[in-house]
Amino acid sequence: MTQSLFTPFSLRGTEFRNRVMMSPMCQYSADDGFANDWHRIHLGSRAVGGAGVVMTEATAVEERGRITPGCLGIWSDEHAEALAPTVEFVRSQGATPGIQLAHAGRKASHRPPSEGGTPIPADDADGWETVSSTDDPYPDGDESESNEPAATRRLSTDEIPDVVDAFADAAARSIDAGFEIAEVHAAHGYLVHQFLSPVTNDRDDEYGGSFENRTRLVREVVSAVRDVWPDDKPVFVRISATDWLDERDSWDVDDSVRLAPLLADAGADLIDVSGGGIHPDQELPNTGPGYQLPYAEAIREGTDVPVAAVGGITEPTHADAVVRNDRADLVALGRELLRHPYWTLEAAHELGAEVEWPVQYRRGRFD
Numbered sequence: 001m002t003q004s005l006f007t008p009f010s011l012r013g014t015e016f017r018n019r020v021m022m023s024p025m026c027q028y029s030a031d032d033g034f035a036n037d038w039h040r041i042h043l044g045s046r047a048v049g050g051a052g053v054v055m056t057e058a059t060a061v062e063e064r065g066r067i068t069p070g071c072l073g074i075w076s077d078e079h080a081e082a083l084a085p086t087v088e089f090v091r092s093q094g095a096t097p098g099i100q101l102a103h104a105g106r107k108a109s110h111r112p113p114s115e116g117g118t119p120i121p122a123d124d125a126d127g128w129e130t131v132s133s134t135d136d137p138y139p140d141g142d143e144s145e146s147n148e149p150a151a152t153r154r155l156s157t158d159e160i161p162d163v164v165d166a167f168a169d170a171a172a173r174s175i176d177a178g179f180e181i182a183e184v185h186a187a188h189g190y191l192v193h194q195f196l197s198p199v200t201n202d203r204d205d206e207y208g209g210s211f212e213n214r215t216r217l218v219r220e221v222v223s224a225v226r227d228v229w230p231d232d233k234p235v236f237v238r239i240s241a242t243d244w245l246d247e248r249d250s251w252d253v254d255d256s257v258r259l260a261p262l263l264a265d266a267g268a269d270l271i272d273v274s275g276g277g278i279h280p281d282q283e284l285p286n287t288g289p290g291y292q293l294p295y296a297e298a299i300r301e302g303t304d305v306p307v308a309a310v311g312g313i314t315e316p317t318h319a320d321a322v323v324r325n326d327r328a329d330l331v332a333l334g335r336e337l338l339r340h341p342y343w344t345l346e347a348a349h350e351l352g353a354e355v356e357w358p359v360q361y362r363r364g365r366f367d
Contacts, residue, residue, distance in 0.1 A: 005320040006353035009052070009329060011269045011306065013232030014180055016096050016330075018052035018355070019323050020344045021272075023310055023334035024100040024183070024238070026057045026071060028112035033060065033073025040086040046337055047095035048358050050344030053330065054095045056083075058102035058185055061170035062163075064128050065103035065191065068112045069120075074099070075166070080173035087178040093358065098181030099174045100238065101167055101225065105191030106132035106200070109150035110140075122151045131155050133194045133201045133208065139280060157205045160217065163191070168224035175230065182229050183236035184268075186218045188277030196259075197243055197251040197278045215259055219266045226267025234269035236308070241275050241295035244282035251278070253295055257302035264305045271299055272308040272332065288312060296328045308332045316347035 003009075006018045022043075029038045039056075047054050060066040060073040073079050083099075090097040108130045109120045119140050120127030130137070130152045137149035155163065171182050186192035194200040195217040201208050207216050218237070226235050239259070243250035260271055273296040276282045285291070292311030300307045309328035313319050319331045337343055348355040349366040357365055 003323050003326075004353070005316070005323050005331065005351065006348060006355065007323070011234035014096060014234055016052040017094055018050070018344065019330050020051045020319070020347070021053035021308055021330045021332040022046045022051045022055055022337050023332040024055045024057050024185075025334050025338065026067060028068050028070035028114065030070050030072045033063065033066065033071070033075065033079055034082040035072060035079075035086055036082070039072070039083075040089060043086055043097075044089045044093065045341040047090040047093035048361070049337075049342035050348065050355060051095050051337070052344075053098055053181065054090045055098040055100055055181070055183060058100050058104070058190070059170070061101055061103055061166040064108060064131065065105070065166075066108055067104045067190075068110050069126050070112050071104075074101070074170045074173050074177075077173060077176070080177040083177045091178065091180075094356065096180050097178065098183055098236070099177075099179045100183040100185050101170050101174070102185035103163065103166070103191040104130070105194045106130045106134070106136070106138045106150075106152040107189055119150045129153055131159075132191065133203055136200070136202075138189070154203070157207065160207060164217070164220045164224050167221045168228050171225040172228045175228070180233050181236055182225050182233075183238055183272060184218070184222055184225055185238050186221075187238045187240040187272075187274050189240070189279070190277070192218050192221060193240055193251075193278060196255075198249045199243055199245060199251070199278050211255065211258070215262060218259075219262055222263055222266040222268050229267075235267055236270045236272050237263050237268045238272035238274055240277055241273050241292070241299065243278045244276045244284055245279060246283070253298050256295065257299055260299045260303040260305045264303065268305070270306045270308060270329065272310070272330075273299055273328075274310050289314065289318060290322070293322065293327055300326075300328065306330075310334065316350045319347065320351055
């Protein structure tokens, strides 16, 4: 049978009602890492709007792992309790709730974009020391005093198991909060990606140098999350398939194809394929519709691991064609779902698919 955007999709014992995934998108609206009404309405409305998978924004596994002081966290049981009502509402609307577990590494301690997105120095009351695979801070544009980067410290070899444990502990709390998918964030220049890429990994221990060593952290994190995650629920990994830095030694699509089966061996059930973020000098080839689809295709063709595709997919017919033509298993929408929370219900109408509308909204159907 030909699969379509509205064909249910199953991984392990978990079924998603369709192939539309709400991509993780930072909201910078948490209170000391705690979820609030904004998150419940933001995530809940996309579940009401028909998405199959609703994924939280990057949720820090350590306090120092937040991108900004306003980012979500799950480094304590209380943070999980604050997320639980949102998770329950998402599930009650028929969507599958997922959480993206993250650590920003050297890209932490920044102000939110609405306040300029500039780094917050460690000696500022709102800032903190950042940690990474390297001592080099993230190069935030000009080097003026107002744009001084947050101090970055290379994690010692002995400290790395604590980071792995932080991901596992956060996953265990996520189960308690009711999440059904755990996604490890290994993309966009954040901590796990910093270890993967030779652009930011200048280590000479067992976590640096060779491909095997640079991929060690992500394999250990995925394995640790899988060990605590229920057998009937899937683990995703989001990767940047390429650094978009062709003129230097960097992470590229061939590396990602090589990594994918190793992630599957570690316990990943799906690779969520994105790109870039490791360095501001990146050069995107284009940003047209589906501009990152070739990366997802390369991974899907090079391995037997299911993939999610993201990047400039806005039209229902395009999203449907991605699935029908076996280019990806899930289609992740970000900005389009910010603009149109009920995109999925409207897409079903345009594609002639039968879907359940919330009973409260049924008089608004396109009958």
